[in-house]
Each structure stands twice: as C-alpha cells, then as structure tokens.
Amino acid sequence: MLRYTPGATLAHRLDPRSKLCFQIGFAVAAFGGASVGWLAGVYALAALALAAGRLDPRRVASDYAVVLAVLALAPPIAGIALGPPWFRVEPALHSLRAVARVPPVLAVSAVYVHTTPVRATRAAIERLVPGRPGQLLAVGVALVVRLFPLVVEDLRTIRRAIHARGGANRPVTDRARRLAVQGLDRTLARSGRLSVALRARCFAWNPTLPRLRFSRLDYPVTVLGLALALSPLLRWLAQSAARSPLLAIA
Amino acid sequence: MIAVRGLTATRRDVVVLDDVDLTIENGEHVLLVGPNGSGKTTLVRHFNALLDPDGGMVEVNGTDAAASPVAARTSVGMVFQHPRDQFVAGTVGADVAFGPENLGLDRAEIDRRVEAALDAVDLAGQQDRRIGALSGGEQARVAIAGALAMEPDHLVLDEPLAGLDLRARRSVVDRLRELGENGTSIVAVTHDLRDLIELADRVVALVDGVVTADGPPETVLDDLEGFGVRDPRR
Numbered sequence: 163m164l165r166y167t168p169g170a171t172l173a174h175r176l177d178p179r180s181k182l183c184f185q186i187g188f189a190v191a192a193f194g195g196a197s198v199g200w201l202a203g204v205y206a207l208a209a210l211a212l213a214a215g216r217l218d219p220r221r222v223a224s225d226y227a228v229v230l231a232v233l234a235l236a237p238p239i240a241g242i243a244l245g246p247p248w249f250r251v252e253p254a255l256h257s258l259r260a261v262a263r264v265p266p267v268l269a270v271s272a273v274y275v276h277t278t279p280v281r282a283t284r285a286a287i288e289r290l291v292p293g294r295p296g297q298l299l300a301v302g303v304a305l306v307v308r309l310f311p312l313v314v315e316d317l318r319t320i321r322r323a324i325h326a327r328g329g330a331n332r333p334v335t336d337r338a339r340r341l342a343v344q345g346l347d348r349t350l351a352r353s354g355r356l357s358v359a360l361r362a363r364c365f366a367w368n369p370t371l372p373r374l375r376f377s378r379l380d381y382p383v384t385v386l387g388l389a390l391a392l393s394p395l396l397r398w399l400a401q402s403a404a405r406s407p408l409l410a411i412a
Numbered sequence: 413m414i415a416v417r418g419l420t421a422t423r424r425d426v427v428v429l430d431d432v433d434l435t436i437e438n439g440e441h442v443l444l445v446g447p448n449g450s451g452k453t454t455l456v457r458h459f460n461a462l463l464d465p466d467g468g469m470v471e472v473n474g475t476d477a478a479a480s481p482v483a484a485r486t487s488v489g490m491v492f493q494h495p496r497d498q499f500v501a502g503t504v505g506a507d508v509a510f511g512p513e514n515l516g517l518d519r520a521e522i523d524r525r526v527e528a529a530l531d532a533v534d535l536a537g538q539q540d541r542r543i544g545a546l547s548g549g550e551q552a553r554v555a556i557a558g559a560l561a562m563e564p565d566h567l568v569l570d571e572p573l574a575g576l577d578l579r580a581r582r583s584v585v586d587r588l589r590e591l592g593e594n595g596t597s598i599v600a601v602t603h604d605l606r607d608l609i610e611l612a613d614r615v616v617a618l619v620d621g622v623v624t625a626d627g628p629p630e631t632v633l634d635d636l637e638g639f640g641v642r643d644p645r646r
Contacts, residue, residue: 167542168503308500308501359498362498363514364486365514366515368516370512370513370516371513372519
C-alpha cells in the first residue's frame with residue numbers, strides 16, 4: 163500500500179509546497195496537451211519524478227492496479243458501436259489519448275504520497291490557503307490520508323477472510339455484496355474509533371505544525387511547476403501567433 | 413487525583429455503570445478488573461471525558477472532566493485496548509508528537525517530549541520507523557509513549573497486555589513499573605491479573621456496572637471468585 167516512507171531521496175528533501183506546486187502544474191500540463199510528442203514528454207517527466215523519489219514504477223502500477231484496469235477498459239468500450247462495423251477505431255483512439263494522460267499523473271501523486279508526511283502536507287496546505295478554509299482543507303486531507311490506508315487494509319482483510327473459508331467458490335456478485343457491506347460496516351467503525359483517538363489526544367484545529375523551509379532545490383521545482391501550469395496557455399498563444407495574418411505578412 | 417462520584421452511564425436503555433464511587437490518589441497503581449461487559453472501559457473513558465456521564469461526575473485534579481475535557485485529557489493519558497485504534501500517524505515520531513502538537517507547544521518542547529516518551533518505553537531513536545512494521549509489543553509501547561508525551565499525571569491503560577506474547581508482556585510490564593516508580597499513577601483495566609498484579613497497590617472489581625470489591629490485592633483476590641477474572645495464584 164502506497165504511503166509515506168521516511169527516506170533521504172531528492173523528493174524527500176523538497177518542501178511540500180514546491181511538490182504540491184509541481185504536482186498541480188504537472189496535472190495541468192498532462193491534460194493540456196494532445197500530441198504524441200507532448201505525451202512522451204509528460205511520461206519522461208513522470209519517470210524523472212519517480213527516480214527522484216526512488217519509487218519503483220512496478221510498485222506504483224501494482225498499487226494503482228484497479229484504477230489502471232478500469233482505464234484500460236475505456237478505449238475498447240469507447241470503440242464499440244451498436245451497428246456495423248461494430249467497432250470504430252477513431253473513438254477508441256480518442257479515448258486512448260485521454261486515458262494515457264492519467265498514469266503519469268498518478269505516478270507523480272504517488273511520489274508525493276511516498277515522500278511527504280501527512281502533517282507536512284497539512285502544514286503546506288495551511289500556509290498556501292490562509293484562514294479557516296485552509297484549516298478545514300488541511301484537516302480534511304489529513305483525515306482522508308490517515309483513514310484511507312486503514313480502509314484498504316480492512317477490505318483486504320475481508321477478502322482474505324472470504325477466501326480462507328472457501329468463499330472463492332461463491333458467485334462474484336455474492337462476494338462483491340459481502341465485501342461492500344462488511345467494508346462499509348468496518349469503515350464506519352474505523353471512523354468512530356479514529357474520532358475517539360483524536361479526541362483522546364486533544365485534537366486541535368491549530369496545532370503546532372512542522373516548520374517548512376524552502377531550500378535552493380525548491381526554487382527550480384516551483385518554477386518548473388508554474389511553467390508546466392502555464393504551458394497549455396503558452397502553447398496556445400504560440401500557435402495563435404503562428405497563425406496570425408500579421409505574423410504571416412511580417 | 414481522579415474522583416468518581418455517583419457516576420451513572422446507560423447505553424441504549426441498558427445501565428452500564430450504576431452509581432459508581434471511586435477515588436484514585438496521585439501515584440497510586442490500581443487494577444480495574446471484571447468480566448467482559450462489566451463496564452470497565454466505559455468507566456475509564458469518563459476519566460478523560462471521552463464519554464459524558466448520564467448521572468454523577470468525574471473530577472480530575474479537582475476539575476469536572478466533562479466541563480473541561482482538554483484539561484482532563486491532558487491530565488489523564490489513555491492507552492487503548494488495541495494500539496492500532498490509537499495511532500493517527502504512519503511513523504512512530506509523528507504519532508507520539510500528535511498529542512503535544514495539539515497542545516500548541518513549541519517545536520523544541522515537542523521534540524523533547526517525544527524523545528523522553530520514547531526513551532521511557534525503550535524505543536529511543538525510533539522516530540522514523542513505520543508503525544505498521546513494528547511488532548505487537550513495540551506497537552503497545554508506542555501507544556504508551558503517545559500517552560506519555562502529554563506528560564499526564566495519570567495513565568489509564570485498557571487491557572495493556574491483550575494479544576501480546578510472553579516477551580512483549582514482560583517488556584510492557586517492566587516499562588509500567590518504571591513509570592510507576594517515577595510517580596505517575598497508573599490505572600490498568602484487565603480481566604487477567606497474572607502479570608499486572610505485581611504492580612498493584614489496589615484492586616477494584618467491577619461487575620455489571622457496580623463496584624463489588626475494592627482493596628489491596630491480598631484482600632480482594634478471594635472476592636473475585638466466579639467473576640470471570642483470572643486469578644494469578646492459579
């Protein structure tokens with residue numbers, strides 16, 4: 163399960179604010195371009211991010227296996243037609259181009275989760291979004307990040323329990339129903355226990371959060387994030403200028 | 413001092429605690445025993461205002477716990493029955509620091525408390541370890557460190573040895589003994605007296621929400637017959 167792991171990699175040393183900036187810029191860039199060359203650049207950048215966090219791409223693929231499987235289904239489904247020729251290539255390719263942008267975004271988010279403690283994320287969000295909205299957002303993100311791995315672990319435990327008692331022989335719908343009902347039940351119980359644990363330890367909206375410090379390394383990463391965020395706009399301006407009749411006359 | 417006066421608690425019309433009176437002095441080591449469902453956990457959860465009384469009150473160091481929950485939770489450290497229920501962070505250091513951070517202490521004081529708490533449970537220097545990678549005994553000790561980092565006057569442990577093997581039990585008991593020697597009062601909830609009896613100044617038995625026995629271990633043990641409590645002499 164993908165979660166924060168202490169370490170001393172390049173990505174670990176970065177300030178969470180610069181990592182958030184890069185992550186947002188990267189997502190904008192990934193969805194802002196359409197050409198194959200653009201996509202290749204996005205994948206190359208994602209590979210660099212994985213290397214910066216020393217995160218094995220196979221591990222990321224394994225952790226996002228369900229998401230990737232669903233994404234893989236999208237192009238063939240998009241190509242299906244309800245009459246002859248029954249399968250059309252153009253919609254499938256269009257879907258494939260859209261779907262292909264998601265894995266690198268997932269990879270970069272995986273690097274962030276792998277290299278950033280929850281409370282550092284909370285501190286970064288509170289610094290970036292001032293006031294009560296920032297506190298609410300930070301607490302919400304922190305709670306989701308804390309609860310999500312527990313919920314996934316619970317689902318795995320339920321699945322193991324079903325298999326341990328020969329449940330694999332039951333129909334998929336029956337197993338899915340049991341997993342959903344038990345999963346919901348345990349998630350609600352988990353939420354209750356987490357709430358008690360937070361209250362027992364004096365949960366506060368304004369705790370002492372870790373100090374965040376921009377190093378020299380953070381500046382280029384932040385600039386790169388901003389450039390990526392602006393890249394679709396810059397590309398559009400460049401294309402518009404190239405098509406401009408004034409430029410043609412000049 | 414923790415003073416429980418006429419405490420009554422009900423859950424879905426069932427009386428869980430019935431007019432309980434109890435006083436725990438500073439520095440005292442108390443075992444709260446009783447069979448499953450006798451109201452032990454419900455009682456101790458009133459000590460730090462995790463539950464509100466339906467009747468009566470709990471005073472912690474002279475202050476009504478329900479009226480000042482943060483003061484009660486700072487004075488009474490709570491260690492849950494299942495350590496995993498208590499953890500709210502992924503690494504040892506982040507989890508132990510969670511309580512002091514909520515008190516708004518400065519970073520240097522938080523770091524000092526985390527180091528002291530981990531040192532007290534023999535896990536010094538383990539801040540960066542992932543909690544999920546720790547053994548059951550180590551997780552139990554991290555849970556205790558999380559409570560100790562609040563520097564409480566009283567430490568309440570709900571079934572602190574449940575599910576631990578012999579070595580882990582020994583380790584936790586040794587840590588509790590050292591804490592007791594340093595002046596922290598300890599209330600341990602259990603239905604198995606075997607390992608913890610050596611720490612106790614006093615044993616309080618709770619059956620069906622009523623205190624049925626209260627006194628030094630040697631005088632109370634005979635009264636526990638038939639209440640589902642494992643007698644250490646057998």
